[in-house]
Amino acid sequence: MGSLVVRSDARENRERILAAARAAFLDDGSTSMNQVAQRAGVGAGTLYRNFPTREALVFAVYQDEVERILSAVPELLAELPPLEALRQWTTGLVDAMRRKHGLGDALGPATQQAITEQTYEPVIGAITTLIEAGQRDGTIRADADAGDFLALTAALWRASDERSPRMLALILDGLRPESGA
Numbered sequence: 689m690g691s692l693v694v695r696s697d698a699r700e701n702r703e704r705i706l707a708a709a710r711a712a713f714l715d716d717g718s719t720s721m722n723q724v725a726q727r728a729g730v731g732a733g734t735l736y737r738n739f740p741t742r743e744a745l746v747f748a749v750y751q752d753e754v755e756r757i758l759s760a761v762p763e764l765l766a767e768l769p770p771l772e773a774l775r776q777w778t779t780g781l782v783d784a785m786r787r788k789h790g791l792g793d794a795l796g797p798a799t800q801q802a803i804t805e806q807t808y809e810p811v812i813g814a815i816t817t818l819i820e821a822g823q824r825d826g827t828i829r830a831d832a833d834a835g836d837f838l839a840l841t842a843a844l845w846r847a848s849d850e851r852s853p854r855m856l857a858l859i860l861d862g863l864r865p866e867s868g869a
Contacts, residue, residue: 702738704728709749721745747799753784754807761814770822775860777818778841781811782852785845812838822863829865837863 708728712719721742725735739745757780764773815834822828840859844852 698738701728701730701734705730705735705738705745706749706752709745710753713746713749743799747803750784750803751806754810757781757784758810758814761817765818765821769827770818770825771827771860771863774815774818774822774828774863775856777814778844778856779853782841782844782856785842819863826865828863832863 705724705728709719709724712724712727721735721739722732724745725732728735735745739748757777760777760780761773764777767773768776812834815837819828819832819834819837823830823832837859840862841856844855847855
C-alpha cells in the first residue's frame with residue numbers, strides 16, 4: 689500500500705510541476721527551474737528528480753500539450769460536425785505550436801528535432817481521423833490529405849492572432865467538395 693501512495697504522490701508532483709511550468713513559461717519563457725519549483729510547491733530536489741534539466745522540463749511540457757491535443761479528437765468528433773471539429777482542433781494545435789516556438793530558445797536543435805520526429809506521425813494520424821470523418825459525411829473532399837493539410841496550416845502559427853482564423857477558414861474552404869462539378 690505504501691508504494692501506491694508514493695507513486696500517487698510522485699505522479700501528483702509531476703503533474704503539478706508540468707502545470708506550473710506550462711503557466712510559468714507562458715508568462716515568461718526565461719523562468720528558472722527554481723521559480724518553477726516554487727510555483728509548483730515542490731522542492732528543487734523533487735523538480736530535478738523528475739526533470740534533470742530545464743530542456744527536459746520544456747520538452748515534457750510540450751509533449752504533455754501534444755498529448756492533450758491528440759486526445760481531444762474523439763470528443764470533438766462526438767460533439768461537432770467533422771469540419772468544425774477540424775477547425776477547433778487545428779486552432780488548438782496552432783496555439784501549441786506558438787507556445788513551442790516561444791520556448792524554442794530553451795530547446796537545443798537535437799531536442800527540437802526529437803519533438804518534430806515524435807509528434808509528426810501522431811499529428812498526421814489525428815488529422816487523418818478528422819478528415820476521414822468529413823469524407824464519410826461528404827463535407828470534406830475525397831482527395832484531401834493530412835500531410836497537405838499540415839503543411840498548409842504550418843503558416844498559421846507564424847501569422848498574427850487576427851490573421852490566423854481567416855487563413856484557417858480559407859484552408860478549410862479548400863477542403864469542401866466542389867459543388868456541381
